[in-house]
Amino acid sequence: MQIEQGPIRPPSEASSLLIRVTRNCPWNKCTFCITYKGEQFSRRPVEDVQRDIDSIARVVKQVRQISLNNGLDGRVNGKVVNEAGSRYGYLHYHVAQWLYYGGKNVFLQDANSLVLKTSELVQIIQYLRIILPSVERVTMYARANTVTRKSTGELQELREAGLDRIHMGMESGSDIVLKKILKGITANQLIEAAQKIKASGISLCWYIMPGLGGREHTREHSLETAAVINQGNPEYMRFRTLSVLKNTPLYDMMASGAFTPLDEDEVVTEQRLLLESLKGATTTVVSDHMRNLLQELQGTLPGDQNKLLGIIDHYLGMTPQEKANFQLGRRAGVYVTMHDMQDPSKSLYVEKLLNNINSPEQLKTVLAKLRSQ
Ligand code: SF4
Numbered sequence: 515m516q517i518e519q520g521p522i523r524p525p526s527e528a529s530s531l532l533i534r535v536t537r538n539c540p541w542n543k544c545t546f547c548i549t550y551k552g553e554q555f556s557r558r559p560v561e562d563v564q565r566d567i568d569s570i571a572r573v574v575k576q577v578r579q580i581s582l583n584n585g586l587d588g589r590v591n592g593k594v595v596n597e598a599g600s601r602y603g604y605l606h607y608h609v610a611q612w613l614y615y616g617g618k619n620v621f622l623q624d625a626n627s628l629v630l631k632t633s634e635l636v637q638i639i640q641y642l643r644i645i646l647p648s649v650e651r652v653t654m655y656a657r658a659n660t661v662t663r664k665s666t667g668e669l670q671e672l673r674e675a676g677l678d679r680i681h682m683g684m685e686s687g688s689d690i691v692l693k694k695i696l697k698g699i700t701a702n703q704l705i706e707a708a709q710k711i712k713a714s715g716i717s718l719c720w721y722i723m724p725g726l727g728g729r730e731h732t733r734e735h736s737l738e739t740a741a742v743i744n745q746g747n748p749e750y751m752r753f754r755t756l757s758v759l760k761n762t763p764l765y766d767m768m769a770s771g772a773f774t775p776l777d778e779d780e781v782v783t784e785q786r787l788l789l790e791s792l793k794g795a796t797t798t799v800v801s802d803h804m805r806n807l808l809q810e811l812q813g814t815l816p817g818d819q820n821k822l823l824g825i826i827d828h829y830l831g832m833t834p835q836e837k838a839n840f841q842l843g844r845r846a847g848v849y850v851t852m853h854d855m856q857d858p859s860k861s862l863y864v865e866k867l868l869n870n871i872n873s874p875e876q877l878k879t880v881l882a883k884l885r886s887q
Pocket of ligand 1: 539540541542543544547548549550625657683
């Protein structure tokens with residue numbers, strides 16, 4: 515048994531069931547993005563998606579049977595997940611793992627499935643919630659200009675059908691930066707989209723990309739992104755730090771000198787300016803992407819603003835040697851947060867790695883390489 519799935523989902527949907535309703539990205543022009551390069555966008559017919567949902571329901575029954583055979587009353591533990599995967603393959607493993615995490619969350623792939631007719635999406639979401647009754651949360655990615663083309667009434671229909679959250683790659687609130695990276699949206703469209711989504715009762719999560727303005731536009735990037743967040747006031751904003759990947763137009767711009775990437779400290783300084791410029795937003799700030807240096811940046815505004823700035827100041831106040839140790843340990847996967855540096859077995863290990871690096875320039879190259887992996 516097989517279903518169709520796309521390549522990515524947001525970090526917060528790591529334990530979600532993935533259901534593909536469109537293929538690839540209908541825009542596919544952002545200069546930093548490689549995910550769907552060379553792939554054609556297409557819409558999946560509603561019947562095909564429904565057939566996938568039916569297949570998932572059959573797999574759910576098989577996984578529950580494995581659980582019963584193990585005397586677990588239908589509960590799914592690690593043993594059931596492994597047995598489902600080894601006996602039947604990837605789909606059973608994915609569904610069993612989803613059940614292991616409660617079988618509650620579903621993410622509709624790919625990059626902008628809101629381009630489907632509202633009636634089709636409503637049909638899919640309603641069907642999904644009937645066939646898989648354990649589902650409590652349904653989310654998807656959408657582009658701001660697609661949202662602005664829908665009426666608030668259409669978004670309300672989707673909310674009533676059971677769409678709970680829209681994840682949106684905002685990247686920047688600066689029109690200069692948005693234009694430079696060919697995002698195809700404006701700051702005003704972002705604000706309008708946020709207002710419509712919130713009026714419909716759907717939750718909104720914006721993804722911000724520190725570093726995206728380069729040295730050329732770091733200040734506008736921070737200040738204007740903060741201004742858009744202040745007006746859009748999404749429920750969540752998540753940092754997803756830029757990494758300039760090979761085979762992207764941004765990489766070519768970097769090679770030609772038209773884009774100068776920020777180093778680790780400059781990115782954190784940019785984040786600080788953004789966070790200190792947030793006024794009036796009640797957003798929850800999350801830093802759960804592996805490319806972020808400071809994963810501990812987590813809190814809800816306005817109450818946690820000083821706590822978030824304090825985390826950044828703690829980092830910026832480290833000695834150059836401590837910073838080098840943390841940056842390398844973080845990028846090499848030894849540390850998750852700055853707190854991990856207090857573990858001598860970890861910090862001494864990173865110190866040994868650092869001894870093999872001969873200069874600050876070499877460290878920058880190593881960090882950039884690790885960050886792009
Ligand atoms: S809209 Fe998203 S998926 Fe599409 S090219 Fe831009 S960043 Fe990539």
